[in-house]
Amino acid sequence: MASAAEQLASTFNFGAFAKATELKKRLWFTLGALIIYRIGTYIPLPGIDPNILAEIFEQQRGGLMDMFNMFSGGALERMTIFALNIMPYISSAIIMQLMTAVSPRLEALKKEGESGRKKINQYTRYGTVLLATVQGYGIAIALEGAGGSSGSAVLDPGLFFRLTTVISLVGGTIFLMWLGEQITQRGVGNGISLIIFSGIVANLPVALVSTLELGKTGALSTIFILFLMIMAVAVIAFIVFVERAQRRLIVQYPKRQMGNKMFGGESSHLPLKLNTAGVIPPIFASSILLMPLTIAGFSGGQATGILGDITTWLGPGQPLYLLVYISMIVFFAFFYTAIVFNPADTADNLKKYGGFIPGIRPGKNTADYLDFVLTRLTVAGAAYLAIVCVLPEILRSQYAVPFYFGGTSLLIVVSVTMDTVAQIHSHLLAHQYEGLIKKSKLRGRRR
Numbered sequence: 001m002a003s004a005a006e007q008l009a010s011t012f013n014f015g016a017f018a019k020a021t022e023l024k025k026r027l028w029f030t031l032g033a034l035i036i037y038r039i040g041t042y043i044p045l046p047g048i049d050p051n052i053l054a055e056i057f058e059q060q061r062g063g064l065m066d067m068f069n070m071f072s073g074g075a076l077e078r079m080t081i082f083a084l085n086i087m088p089y090i091s092s093a094i095i096m097q098l099m100t101a102v103s104p105r106l107e108a109l110k111k112e113g114e115s116g117r118k119k120i121n122q123y124t125r126y127g128t129v130l131l132a133t134v135q136g137y138g139i140a141i142a143l144e145g146a147g148g149s150s151g152s153a154v155l156d157p158g159l160f161f162r163l164t165t166v167i168s169l170v171g172g173t174i175f176l177m178w179l180g181e182q183i184t185q186r187g188v189g190n191g192i193s194l195i196i197f198s199g200i201v202a203n204l205p206v207a208l209v210s211t212l213e214l215g216k217t218g219a220l221s222t223i224f225i226l227f228l229m230i231m232a233v234a235v236i237a238f239i240v241f242v243e244r245a246q247r248r249l250i251v252q253y254p255k256r257q258m259g260n261k262m263f264g265g266e267s268s269h270l271p272l273k274l275n276t277a278g279v280i281p282p283i284f285a286s287s288i289l290l291m292p293l294t295i296a297g298f299s300g301g302q303a304t305g306i307l308g309d310i311t312t313w314l315g316p317g318q319p320l321y322l323l324v325y326i327s328m329i330v331f332f333a334f335f336y337t338a339i340v341f342n343p344a345d346t347a348d349n350l351k352k353y354g355g356f357i358p359g360i361r362p363g364k365n366t367a368d369y370l371d372f373v374l375t376r377l378t379v380a381g382a383a384y385l386a387i388v389c390v391l392p393e394i395l396r397s398q399y400a401v402p403f404y405f406g407g408t409s410l411l412i413v414v415s416v417t418m419d420t421v422a423q424i425h426s427h428l429l430a431h432q433y434e435g436l437i438k439k440s441k442l443r444g445r446r447r
Helices: 004-011 014-019 021-040 050-059 064-071 087-102 104-110 114-145 159-186 191-217 222-244 280-289 291-297 305-313 319-340 343-352 364-399 407-446
Strands: 246-252 255-258 261-264 267-273
Touching: 021 159, 021 191, 021 407, 064 191, 087 104, 087 114, 087 159, 087 280, 087 319, 104 114, 114 159, 159 191, 191 222, 191 407, 222 364, 222 407, 246 364, 267 364, 280 319, 280 364, 280 407, 319 364, 343 364, 364 407
Parallel strands: none
Antiparallel strands: 246 267, 255 261
């Protein structure tokens, strides 16, 4: 049996990695951008007393605020310029994708290709600014209304404080949106996902220490902590297994005669992932569940009446929270899968190049068959996402385990890591192919 080092060496050719200067530049750029992001999570908003803020946040632990803080990489707890993180952009992207599905004009824009995609991205940016402004104003009012035993968290409340807070938070979100796009273009991996990933990973050591402290004080038993660690490893292994799972449909190509030679006749396969939507459904679902916090902020942090009841019912571990969370995950699993994979377009492309699935007629029958297979896979994928995200949340709410050991955070960390590693592998393969082509050209010239 090959050792772990041998398996790693087989996946990555470290000799080729040392020569891949373009890949190394991309990795350094990604690392530098993430370091800039982490520095920004420590630049505080002006006019806030950090001691009173820490006291207020400690009083509200265990609620949705903790989840928001997890996605912001701890920036919300410190109330920094990146407190909103990239969540307004994600919310805007959700709205635009929903509108694309129902608006004929936006759907036509989407089909225009690169130019249409740029326009939709521009609309998404406008939506990000609008949502960040609304959420920033809500946070400013909530901070003015909140207070600890020593007084208000805001040193000088008023219009100027609200204005500076909104400008700082909106500017921070826009900068992160731009930084994420730069990482995607010039670095390695998806920039938006890596920003969320780095925030979670940066706080994992703190979460581990706090869990061990709970064991030290007797709040958690040693057996339960061991069980928690084993469960986390088991969930990670399960995520890796499912994320790599595929249904491979055989595609046959007919033989064609060109001159005196026969071409084609080979068979290939069409891979359909079990979880086509990836990590998007839990992120989208979490983003929607965080909206009540923004609305509650307009009441000065003291949500009462129906709004207060909804905020309480949507607390992590509550039955309504779990029901809405599962429903949102299932909905976005089907919705996002329908966006990224179109059975009709795939069937048309197969027909255009002469490919067909054995036993299925080309055209509409192939599209219906692909839709049937994809629907069954998505049912299994949605169930997998719901189990991974919800079961750890139940344990977390019952035993006060930090959010960073929840299913959503582990799913994001593992999925983003796998995606980034796959992109690094692709860059290495491309570099190796370029080297082989150059060598073959040199040999041809010598001959």
